[in-house]
Amino acid sequence: MDHHIAKAPDAPPTRRDALRVAAGLLAVGAVPLTAPRAVAHSHDADVCTGGYDAEFETALAEAAAQFQAEWDRAGIPERPPGRYTLPLRRGFRVSARYGVRGDWLAGHHTGIDLAVPTGTPVYAVASGVVILARRSGAYGKAVTVRMRDGHYAVFAHLSRIKVRPGATVRAGARIGSSGATGRATGPHLHLEIRSRRRYGSDIDPVRYLARRGAPLL
Incomplete structure (x- = not known):
């Protein structure tokens, strides 16, 4: 992780950030992680609302467009x-x-909710680059990483963010702490994988990770 970026986590990316990303993407690597197992399944608590x-x-x-132009x-x-x-x-615990199916604009839950304290x-x-790290509305405190394969990973409802826009991260690098910020009924991690940046391009996080050697369930 890049520890030398001085902006606040919710600050927009700058040209300096993007140029730092250019250098970081040439050097960033990855490490494996043994899979934890879900201990139960529920659909009535600790979920996104x-x-x-x-x-x-x-x-x-806006952030993705700025970074892409610099890249x-x-x-x-x-x-x-x-x-x-x-x-x-x-x-x-898999809480959702x-x-x-539900009232989401996409018509369904766009990620998976993993209930933890x-x-x-x-x-x-x-491995990838942090495109956005800030608090917004429904997602609460969230981090979005553009991964090397062009997919985006969104980590939402965090209680704390530990990375900044423009930082390069390795697989397994800590990016924050779980919480219940935004619209959530209890503490959990909402993990969303998008094939493209835009809303509605979500894909199944479980299948995505399983096909890449990291079975979530």
């Missing part, structure tokens, strides 16, 4: 994704699975 978060989506779109100018080469890990290292360490699932 929010829908489409316009504030979050606008901020993410293009810097001529960053494509690199293999590297190894994948899991977002938690302790037992958790991906794809559950507030303050549980949360880790990056793959």
